[in-house]
Amino acid sequence: MTPLLEVRDLRVRITLPATTVTPVDGVSFSLNRGEMLALVGESGAGKSLTCLALLQLLPAAASLAAGSTALLDGQDILALKGEALRKIRGKRIAIVFQDAGASLNPVLTVGDQVRETVQAHLPVTRAEAEARAISLLGEMGLPEPATQYERYPHQLSGGMRQRVMLAIALAAEPELLIADEPTSALDVTVQAQILALIDRERRTRGLGVLLVSHDLGVVATRADRVAVLYAGQIVEEAPTRELFGAPSHPYTRGLLAAIPRLRGPFVATSPMPGSVPDPASWPSGCRFGPRCPERFARCDTTPEITRHAPGHAVRCWLSERAR
Amino acid sequence: MTDSLGVPGALPREPSGRAGVLLLLALGAAVLLLPPFLPDPRAQPDLVAGVLLPPGWDHPLGTDHLSRDVFARLVYGGRVSLAVSLGAALLAVTLGAGVGLVAGYAGGRTDAVLMRVVDAALAVPRLILLLLVVALLERIPLWGLILAIGATGWLGTSRLVRAETMRLRTMEFVRAASALGAGHLRILLRHLAPNVAGPLVVATTLAAGDVMLLEAGLSYLGLGVQAPTPSWGNMIFDAKPYLVTAPWVAVAPGIAILLGVFAVNLVGESLGQRFGGHHR
Amino acid sequence: MNRWLLRRAASAMGTFLLACTLLFFLMRLTPGDPLLRLSEDRPMSPEALANLRAHYGLDQPVTTQFVAFVGGVLRGDLGASIEHGGRPVVSLLRERLPASLLLGATTLLLNFSLGIAIGAWQARHAGRRSERWVDLAGLATASAPSFWVAIVLAWAFGTELRWFPVAFMYDPLLPADASPLAHVIDYLRHLVLPAATLTIVTVGVTARYQRATMLEALAMAPVRAARARGLTESRVRWRHAWPNALGPMLALFGLWLPIVVSGSVFVESVFAWPGLGTLAAEALASRDYPVLMGTAILIAATVVAASFFADLAHRWVDPRLRTT
Numbered sequence: 036m037t038p039l040l041e042v043r044d045l046r047v048r049i050t051l052p053a054t055t056v057t058p059v060d061g062v063s064f065s066l067n068r069g070e071m072l073a074l075v076g077e078s079g080a081g082k083s084l085t086c087l088a089l090l091q092l093l094p095a096a097a098s099l100a101a102g103s104t105a106l107l108d109g110q111d112i113l114a115l116k117g118e119a120l121r122k123i124r125g126k127r128i129a130i131v132f133q134d135a136g137a138s139l140n141p142v143l144t145v146g147d148q149v150r151e152t153v154q155a156h157l158p159v160t161r162a163e164a165e166a167r168a169i170s171l172l173g174e175m176g177l178p179e180p181a182t183q184y185e186r187y188p189h190q191l192s193g194g195m196r197q198r199v200m201l202a203i204a205l206a207a208e209p210e211l212l213i214a215d216e217p218t219s220a221l222d223v224t225v226q227a228q229i230l231a232l233i234d235r236e237r238r239t240r241g242l243g244v245l246l247v248s249h250d251l252g253v254v255a256t257r258a259d260r261v262a263v264l265y266a267g268q269i270v271e272e273a274p275t276r277e278l279f280g281a282p283s284h285p286y287t288r289g290l291l292a293a294i295p296r297l298r299g300p301f302v303a304t305s306p307m308p309g310s311v312p313d314p315a316s317w318p319s320g321c322r323f324g325p326r327c328p329e330r331f332a333r334c335d336t337t338p339e340i341t342r343h344a345p346g347h348a349v350r351c352w353l354s355e356r357a358r
Numbered sequence: 359m360t361d362s363l364g365v366p367g368a369l370p371r372e373p374s375g376r377a378g379v380l381l382l383l384a385l386g387a388a389v390l391l392l393p394p395f396l397p398d399p400r401a402q403p404d405l406v407a408g409v410l411l412p413p414g415w416d417h418p419l420g421t422d423h424l425s426r427d428v429f430a431r432l433v434y435g436g437r438v439s440l441a442v443s444l445g446a447a448l449l450a451v452t453l454g455a456g457v458g459l460v461a462g463y464a465g466g467r468t469d470a471v472l473m474r475v476v477d478a479a480l481a482v483p484r485l486i487l488l489l490l491v492v493a494l495l496e497r498i499p500l501w502g503l504i505l506a507i508g509a510t511g512w513l514g515t516s517r518l519v520r521a522e523t524m525r526l527r528t529m530e531f532v533r534a535a536s537a538l539g540a541g542h543l544r545i546l547l548r549h550l551a552p553n554v555a556g557p558l559v560v561a562t563t564l565a566a567g568d569v570m571l572l573e574a575g576l577s578y579l580g581l582g583v584q585a586p587t588p589s590w591g592n593m594i595f596d597a598k599p600y601l602v603t604a605p606w607v608a609v610a611p612g613i614a615i616l617l618g619v620f621a622v623n624l625v626g627e628s629l630g631q632r633f634g635g636h637h638r
Numbered sequence: 639m640n641r642w643l644l645r646r647a648a649s650a651m652g653t654f655l656l657a658c659t660l661l662f663f664l665m666r667l668t669p670g671d672p673l674l675r676l677s678e679d680r681p682m683s684p685e686a687l688a689n690l691r692a693h694y695g696l697d698q699p700v701t702t703q704f705v706a707f708v709g710g711v712l713r714g715d716l717g718a719s720i721e722h723g724g725r726p727v728v729s730l731l732r733e734r735l736p737a738s739l740l741l742g743a744t745t746l747l748l749n750f751s752l753g754i755a756i757g758a759w760q761a762r763h764a765g766r767r768s769e770r771w772v773d774l775a776g777l778a779t780a781s782a783p784s785f786w787v788a789i790v791l792a793w794a795f796g797t798e799l800r801w802f803p804v805a806f807m808y809d810p811l812l813p814a815d816a817s818p819l820a821h822v823i824d825y826l827r828h829l830v831l832p833a834a835t836l837t838i839v840t841v842g843v844t845a846r847y848q849r850a851t852m853l854e855a856l857a858m859a860p861v862r863a864a865r866a867r868g869l870t871e872s873r874v875r876w877r878h879a880w881p882n883a884l885g886p887m888l889a890l891f892g893l894w895l896p897i898v899v900s901g902s903v904f905v906e907s908v909f910a911w912p913g914l915g916t917l918a919a920e921a922l923a924s925r926d927y928p929v930l931m932g933t934a935i936l937i938a939a940t941v942v943a944a945s946f947f948a949d950l951a952h953r954w955v956d957p958r959l960r961t962t
Contacts, residue, residue, distance in 0.1 A: 090866055092862055092866055121868045121870065121871075123868070124865070124866055124867060124868035125866065126868055129866075129867065130866045130867075132859065132862075134859070137858075137859040138860055138862075138863035139863070140860035140861075140863075140864065140878050140881075141860070141882070141956070141957065141958050142882060143877070143878070148864075151869060151873070151877070152867045152869070155867070155868050155869050155870065156868060187958070189957070189958045203867055204867070206867070374774060474652075474653075474656065475660070477653050477656075478653050478654075478656035478657040478659075478660055479657065479660055480896075481653060481654065481657040481896075481938040481941045481942050482657055482896075482934055482937065482938045482941070483896035483897070483899050483937060483941070484896075485900035486899070486900065486903075486933070486934045487664065487934075489903075489918065489922055489930065490664060490665060490931070490934060491664065493922050493927070493930065494665075567781065571781075571783055574783045574786075575783060575785065575900075575903075578783070578785050578904065579903075579919065579922065580923075581922070594783075594785070594786055598789065601789060601793050602793070602797050605793055608786070608790075611786075612782070612783065612786035612790065615783050616781055616786075619781035620778050620781040623781055624774075624777065627777065
């Protein structure tokens with residue numbers, strides 16, 4: 036079976052006045068219909084650029100390196116241009132950004148923004164599009180959707196705005212939803228509601244979901260698989276249960292230790308010291324080396340990502356030594 | 359921001375900015391160096407046969423209605439026009455910086471009152487203000503003109519400097535200076551003023567362009583630089599009646615103004631990109 | 639909304655009165671006596687001068703003069719002209735206002751429609767070589783003195799090519815019983831050169847401003863989101879980016895008015911356009927201070943009103959401002 040989305044060797048370059056950096060450096064993963072893959076990493080790991088690159092929405096200074104491919108049902112969407120690209124965006128791949136408050140246009144009503152997306156991709160009249168928009172708003176859990184339709188983004192709460200963004204994303208029945216930190220600007224309870232909503236759509240519509248988060252705890256209950264991103268590269272990828280049960284990369288273990296526990300005795304969480312280095316000064320050898328508590332001599336050479344169990348791949352010399 | 363102005367490394371990077379600098383240097387060099395080689399701009403050699411001659415070998419830009427050499431008058435007029443621009447722009451920006459620094463630093467009531475007055479004054483276009491002032495003074499001397507144009511041009515700059523000062527006031531180094539017991543005046547002059555210098559250079563440049571146009575306009579209405587002193591504006595004023603028979607007499611000074619203002623604006627634009635001091 | 643409106647209107651009124659106060663003291667503080675300047679041109683006896691002084695209240699203390707002046711402004715009484723057979727200044731202004739409004743409105747309409755079109759095109763192709771040349775052309779035309787452009791256009795298209803009339807607002811020789819269409823065409827033909835002049839010297843600034851605000855708007859998150867959901871490029875630009883660039887453009891509208899007014903002093907005089915600009919230039923030549931002062935006050939009122947309406951329009955365009 037061809038996967039819904041297969042990303043191979045995705046590289047994003049940014050040209051700075053002095054030098055060129057590669058903040059996304061050879062990312063590969065695949066995603067099936069109805070599956071939820073979580074992409075997890077600290078800020079600066081390259082998560083958002085990966086999302087933007089898939090829809091060719093990179094900022095002007097950034098560009099895709101040659102050799103990057105992203106196959107949607109076998110078709111390379113990174114090679115699309117103009118009208119063909121427009122027909123993919125929103126129609127087959129939808130994206131929800133982190134800050135719904137900033138992503139909604141302040142001068143248009145929320146209903147208008149749902150409706151125009153319906154009209155952009157489906158052969159419907161304005162009235163039909165409006166009816167669909169209202170029912171979508173209702174499905175996303177907005178009370179009195181016909182009233183909300185007429186309101187402006189600033190009149191809604193953060194959670195409501197993210198529901199509107201989801202309604203927009205689902206307006207044209209996409210096959211793939213990219214959710215870039217969809218909940219990190221929200222309260223914990225609202226976070227859970229939004230995630231449940233995304234999960235429901237995945238089940239009922241067979242939607243493939245790429246869920247991006249900096250917080251492993253957020254994705255633990257919903258994702259089928261998790262890919263951990265560090266300094267522009269995937270360092271570990273595994274089914275969720277296995278990743279939580281037997282994390283192989285020291286970085287993954289660090290992320291897990293940093294999840295605050297809700298049950299049991301309160302232990303001070305131990306956030307890893309340091310932060311993701313700037314793309315201009317990535318260390319040679321293993322990029323996590325300088326922060327790694329288990330560093331040894333071999334880490335001065337660059338590890339490749341290798342599969343050491345079915346569906347479980349790691350980029351670390353330790354796991355090789357264990358085998 | 360570390361490189362100082364005036365060294366070759368401070369030349370603008372964009373070609374248009376460089377073109378502006380070169381154009382200004384060329385204009386400056388022309389009005390400073392050429393006069394010894396030119397005929398007296400007041401000389402009226404031949405009021406019978408030498409009037410309104412078209413451009414030619416003896417008179418590269420022809421002669422005007424009093425048989426004076428247009429090119430010589432253009433160069434001498436350039437001295438006056440450029441001097442007035444520079445003087446009035448510096449005066450305006452100095453006044454604006456003073457008011458802006460005080461308003462931004464003092465804040466509170468002082469600031470409210472000052473900005474209220476600036477708002478009100480901005481409601482009357484600068485040209486109209488100038489017309490009112492200049493109309494009262496017959497045969498305004500050159501320094502009076504500079505004073506009047508400068509004194510009516512500081513409003514925009516004061517707002518710019520005020521905003522910048524308010525931003526800087528809360529910053530660490532100003533607080534530190536204040537904690538170390540520096541007086542208000544010392545903080546204003548030693549700590550705040552140098553930090554608004556970048557935007558001020560931009561403001562001065564752009565103001566010089568505005569002044570050049572205003573001086574030309576006033577002179578064109580017969581209210582600016584007074585005959586027989588030539589200026590680009592009053593040359594157009596003099597040439598008006600002969601437009602049909604001798605268009606070059608009016609066209610030449612117009613192009614000179616256009617080039618001067620354009621060059622100044624080009625420089626201002628590239629400086630603005632460097633210092634980020636946009637005020638329009 | 640209504641409270642905001644009241645507060646904003648009161649503040650506009652305050653600004654206007656303060657502007658009038660500044661004008662009053664500017665006239666009093668400037669060295670030079672209006673009546674002495676007047677008597678240089680028109681010899682008169684000391685008694686006549688004293689009479690005039692009393693007539694204009696100039697023998698009163700400054701405070702009394704000021705109170706009378708402000709009272710006059712509030713009642714709509716701006717005194718009497720010295721020229722024009724002592725006609726009230728207000729009636730002169732009223733007579734000249736329509737011509738200036740016609741020219742000003744035409745200019746602003748051309749300025750904004752052309753400026754927005756050019757600026758939006760520039761934003762779309764920002765960085766291209768041809769775009770940079772358009773940008774520089776905008777800067778160059780904004781660097782030209784308006785009266786000189788007026789003279790050159792009048793000479794080229796009026797005197798030489800004879801395409802358009804170069805003076806007055808209409809042809810006095812056109813028979814009054816000519817068809818209404820003929821009259822309209824006549825007005826339009828007279829309007830071409832003055833409006834073109836004012837547009838040429840102002841449109842570059844509008845275009846560059848629109849370019850900057852549009853580029854800023856295009857970089858906003860909602861615009862990226864709109865593009866991400868597959869809207870057409872023109873919808874992304876005009877429906878999503880442009881309204882966000884409109885707010886600053888409205889502020890520019892408030893700033894434009896004084897510039898167009900100043901420009902029209904020159905342009906109206908060159909083309910003998912019977913508006914406020916020519917009135918001011920005539921008043922200047924004959925040292926008719928009450929008329930000059932009256933023109934300045936009217937212009938101040940217009941500028942204050944324009945910025946008031948620009949604010950109002952901004953609230954209408956941006957729903958976020960409406961609910962506060």
